[in-house]
Amino acid sequence: MPEQDDGEHEFDLRWADAATHKEPSARARMLAARWKENPPEPVPFRADPGPAARSRSSWLSTALVLGCVIGVILLLGYVRFQAPY
Incomplete structure (x- = not known):
């Protein structure tokens, strides 16, 4: 082996x-080196969460999605009904 x-x-x-x-x-x-001169302040493991943002209720989102699905189904049915064979 060389x-x-x-x-x-x-x-x-x-x-x-x-x-x-x-x-x-x-x-x-x-x-x-930075922390030797200026050590960081202690931070809690998990900080207290701030006030929660008010979100839409789940039923409203569900109704919106189901409405969109029903609208697409009706639109596709209408287009197919109108198209000549």
Whole structure:
């Protein structure tokens, strides 16, 4: 098997994952430096929801959809009735 230069070796992901020391990402380093001087304020796990927006009731939406379906069925029936064979 011929010798290969270091640049020609295929990157082995398993070898990289098994490394004992992993360098943090640039974003992690940036946030660590920023938070060292100005730490973020604590945030609750789930914030209290604000007032809920009033939505239309489900029966109104159902009636609208059924009305549209019935209108399309009637329109298609009318077009077919009017078309000569």
